[in-house]
Every structure is written in structure tokens, then in C-alpha cells.
Amino acid sequence: MTDQNSPVMLANQVQIIGGGLAGLSLAAALGAADIKTLLVDLEPPLPEDPYQDAKDNRTTALIQNSINLLNACGAWAGCEEYATALSVMRIVNLPRGKQKYPSSTDFDSREINDSPFGFNVPNAVLRRVLCTRLSELPSVTHLTSTKMETLESSENGYILGLSNGQQSIAELTVGADGKNSPSRKAIGIKSMSWPYPQTAITCYIEHSKPHQNISTETHYPAGPFTLVPMMGKRSSIVWVEETALAKKLLAQDDESFTKALKEKIKGRLGTVKLFGKRGGFPISAMLSNSFHDQRFALIAEAAHALPPIAAQGLNLSLRDVAVLAELLIDQNNKRSDLGDIQLLEDYDRARHFDVFTRLAAADGLNRFASNDSAILHKVRDLGLSAVRNFAPLRHFMMKSGMTSPLGTPSLMTGKEIKK
Numbered sequence: 001m002t003d004q005n006s007p008v009m010l011a012n013q014v015q016i017i018g019g020g021l022a023g024l025s026l027a028a029a030l031g032a033a034d035i036k037t038l039l040v041d042l043e044p045p046l047p048e049d050p051y052q053d054a055k056d057n058r059t060t061a062l063i064q065n066s067i068n069l070l071n072a073c074g075a076w077a078g079c080e081e082y083a084t085a086l087s088v089m090r091i092v093n094l095p096r097g098k099q100k101y102p103s104s105t106d107f108d109s110r111e112i113n114d115s116p117f118g119f120n121v122p123n124a125v126l127r128r129v130l131c132t133r134l135s136e137l138p139s140v141t142h143l144t145s146t147k148m149e150t151l152e153s154s155e156n157g158y159i160l161g162l163s164n165g166q167q168s169i170a171e172l173t174v175g176a177d178g179k180n181s182p183s184r185k186a187i188g189i190k191s192m193s194w195p196y197p198q199t200a201i202t203c204y205i206e207h208s209k210p211h212q213n214i215s216t217e218t219h220y221p222a223g224p225f226t227l228v229p230m231m232g233k234r235s236s237i238v239w240v241e242e243t244a245l246a247k248k249l250l251a252q253d254d255e256s257f258t259k260a261l262k263e264k265i266k267g268r269l270g271t272v273k274l275f276g277k278r279g280g281f282p283i284s285a286m287l288s289n290s291f292h293d294q295r296f297a298l299i300a301e302a303a304h305a306l307p308p309i310a311a312q313g314l315n316l317s318l319r320d321v322a323v324l325a326e327l328l329i330d331q332n333n334k335r336s337d338l339g340d341i342q343l344l345e346d347y348d349r350a351r352h353f354d355v356f357t358r359l360a361a362a363d364g365l366n367r368f369a370s371n372d373s374a375i376l377h378k379v380r381d382l383g384l385s386a387v388r389n390f391a392p393l394r395h396f397m398m399k400s401g402m403t404s405p406l407g408t409p410s411l412m413t414g415k416e417i418k419k
């Protein structure tokens with residue numbers, strides 16, 4: 001006889017805590033391979049209108065490898081309608097002292113390839129498409145508005161205590177629960193983090209002039225101001241500002257905020273109108289000491305977080321997803337334990353160095369680009385001029401921004417996921 005008062009115990013092969021874009025993508029990859037997966041997320045289901053998501057009004061510039069992964073998961077076709085090609089990356093260094101004009105360099109994808117650098121997609125669209133995909137996968141259970149409250153180890157895997165009163169056990173538990181990762185803390189994996197005195201303001205605009213698929217990153221002393229093309233005559237903005245000023249700007253009414261915005265855009269896109277909500281994201285970096293423990297793996301921002309410069313964060317996280325999914329699918333095909341420690345060590349080894357080098361580069365780039373030093377301003381001008389005038393250097397930088405020297409996980413090369 002079962003005890004009427006004991007909680008319902010769910011049993012899965014993999015359980016994922018956190019349904020942000022990384023957790024959703026991992027669930028979709030595992031579900032496509034018929035691996036029995038539970039995804040638990042605190043957030044409620046999304047509103048229908050992708051521009052009205054008050055929580056995440058960002059877009060993600062996805063590089064081709066990330067798109068290949070989403071395609072393998074069956075989640076790219078639904079994004080295409082909202083995706084905008086990124087053909088040119090323009091970097092602008094503002095004039096300083098007696099200089100009259102800014103210096104700038106264009107990285108044009110057509111110089112190295114027939115295809116664009118990638119596509120820009122609203123996060124809310126990506127989330128909705130991934131949620132829809134999960135609902136089509138019989139081996140995935142997706143619980144929204146549900147919190148992981150407890151995490152206890154047992155011989156056969158971690159036991160999750162959920163806010164809906166249920167419990168859940170799986171061969172492998174994955175922490176995909178963001179920068180402050182409650183699961184990482186519950187397991188006791190240490191991490192180092194450091195804040196920057198900056199906040200990223202995000203919003204969408206409509207404009208009268210076409211953006212011509214050019215993404216423009218202008219370097220101000222407080223941080224980069226980036227315009228990223230969206231469908232039609234729309235762009236998304238990531239405006240990195242000193243935190244106290246960012247708070248004031250976020251508190252302003254639409255008219256005053258738009259005025260300040262126009263000063264940054266400098267007439268590049270004609271007349272400008274704000275639409276949708278504004279968001280503010282305090283910037284920090286974080287690196288977890290380890291990406292695994294017994295029967296436990298960390299992915300994405302639960303394992304590492306970067307300042308939002310050069311559109312790296314989610315693209316890097318999707319590489320975690322691709323590597324872990326590939327190892328788990330192979331293991332499942334061999335009918336072996338998905339919480340195997342050797343598999344988890346392989347995952348950690350494959351990801352730690354790549355993440356560390358990208359984090360160091362993003363940290364250095366953020367400090368180099370966000371300051372008022374006359375010397376560093378001159379160095380930035382010289383750098384841009386060298387890149388502008390020396391095509392091989394420009395081509396090398398474009399190629400290395402889109403690939404990892406450590407190779408590309410096969411799920412990011414266009415390979416299908418087989419059951």
C-alpha cells in the first residue's frame with residue numbers, strides 16, 4: 001500500500017533545473033533523442049506577443065553554430081520569421097580631445113563568406129519556440145511556475161523537492177538556473193564573481209531609415225552602446241552605462257528617455273520611436289570552480305557569466321548544451337548510466353578552457369573599451385585603423401569570432417539528432 005501523504009516521486013533519466021534559453025535548449029536536444037527529461041522552471045508560460053515580455057526584452061545575436069544546434073533540436077524554423085540577418089559589425093570609437101570625427105571599422109561578413117555572421121532573434125521568441133517544441137516531445141515534461149526548493153543527494157541521484165509538492169529523481173541533474181544558481185549553491189560548488197560598475201539598459205526602437213543589417217557598437221567611456229538590427233525598421237539596443245546614471249535613465253518618462261537615446265544614436269537611423277518595455281541588467285562576471293559533481297552538471301550562466309560585449313553569452317552557453325547533449329545521447333545509445341562520473345569529467349574538461357578564455361577576453365575587452373584613458377583611446381584608434389587597412393587581420397578576426405580553436409561540437413555542424 002502507498003502512503004497517501006508521501007509526495008509523488010517523478011523518475012526521469014535527466015532533470016534540468018531552470019528553463020531559461022539554455023535549459024530549454026538542452027531539454028529540446030535530449031527530447032529529440034527520446035531521453036526521458038524533466039525541466040523545472042520558476043517562470044510562468046510566456047505571453048503571446050514576443051515584444052511584451054516585461055522580463056526579457058533582449059534579443060540574441062546567434063552565430064551560425066548556435067543556429068545549427070537549434071535546428072537539430074527542431075527549434076529554428078519557428079524563429080526564422082522573426083530573425084534578422086547580421087551582415088556587418090561596425091565598431092565606432094568616438095572622437096576625443098581635438099579630434100573632429102570618430103574612427104570606425106566595418107567587419108563585413110561578405111568578405112569571408114556567402115552567409116551573414118548570424119541572426120538576431122528576440123529572446124521571447126526563442127523562448128516561446130523552444131517551449132512549443134518541448135510540448136511536441138513525448139519524452140519531455142516541462143513544469144512552469146515551479147520552483148526547486150530542495151536538492152538532496154541519494155545513491156541513485158539527486159532528489160529534487162518541488163514547490164508543487166512533488167519530488168523528482170534522475171540519473172543526472174543539470175543546474176541551468178542562472179547566475180545565482182540555487183542548485184550550484186545547494187551542491188556546494190564554489191565560484192568566483194566580480195561586478196562591474198555598469199548596468200545594461202535594453203529596449204527596442206522603430207526608426208525611419210533602414211538599418212541595412214548593420215550592427216553598430218559605439219564605445220563610450222562608460223561602456224558600449226550597441227544597435228542591433230531587428231525585422232523591418234526596428235532595432236534593439238544594449239546601452240551599457242555607469243550604474244547610477246542607468247538607474248536615473250530607467251526611471252525617466254518615455255519622452256526624456258527617448259531624448260537621451262537620440263543623443264547616443266546621433267541621427268544614424270533617422271527619426272526614432274521607443275516601443276515595448278525597457279530593461280536594466282547589472283553587469284557582472286562569474287566562473288564556477290567546477291562544472292560538475294557526482295551525478296550533477298552545470299551549464300550556461302549557472303556555470304559562467306560574461307559582460308554583454310561582442311554578443312558572446314548565450315552562444316557560449318549553447319556550446320555547453322551541444323557538448324553535454326552529445327555525450328548524453330552517445331551514452332544513452334549504449335544504454336549506460338547518464339550520471340556516469342567519467343562522462344561528467346569529459347564534459348567539464350571539454351568546456352572549462354573554452355569558457356575561461358572567452359571570459360578573460362570579454363573581461364579584457366570590456367575594460368579596454370569602457371574607459372576615458374587618452375592612451376587607451378589612442379590604442380583603440382590605432383587598432384581600428386590597422387584592422388580597417390589590413391584585410392588579412394580583419395578576416396582572421398571575423399573567422400575567429402565565429403569559431404572556437406577547440407573545434408566545433410558535432411551538434412553545431414548541421415548534424416541531426418537521431419533517436
Ligand SMILES: Cc1cc2nc3c(=O)[nH]c(=O)nc-3n(C[C@H](O)[C@H](O)[C@H](O)COP(=O)(O)OP(=O)(O)OC[C@H]3O[C@@H](n4cnc5c(N)ncnc54)[C@H](O)[C@@H]3O)c2cc1C
Pocket residue numbers: 017018019020021022023040041042043058059060061062146147148149176177178179182200202238281299300301302308311312313314315316317
Ligand atoms: C543586456 C544583455 C544582452 C545580451 N546579448 C546577448 C547576445 O546578443 N548574444 C548572446 O549570445 N548572449 C547575450 N547575452 C547573454 C544571454 O542573454 C544570457 O547568457 C542568457 O540569457 C542566460 O541564459 P540561461 O538560461 O543561462 O540563464 P537564465 O536566463 O538566467 O535562466 C535561468 C532560469 O532558471 C530559473 N530558476 C532560477 N532558480 C530556480 C529554481 N530554484 N527553481 C526553478 N527554476 C529556477 C529562472 O527563473 C530562469 O528562468 C546578453 C546578456 C545581457 C545581460
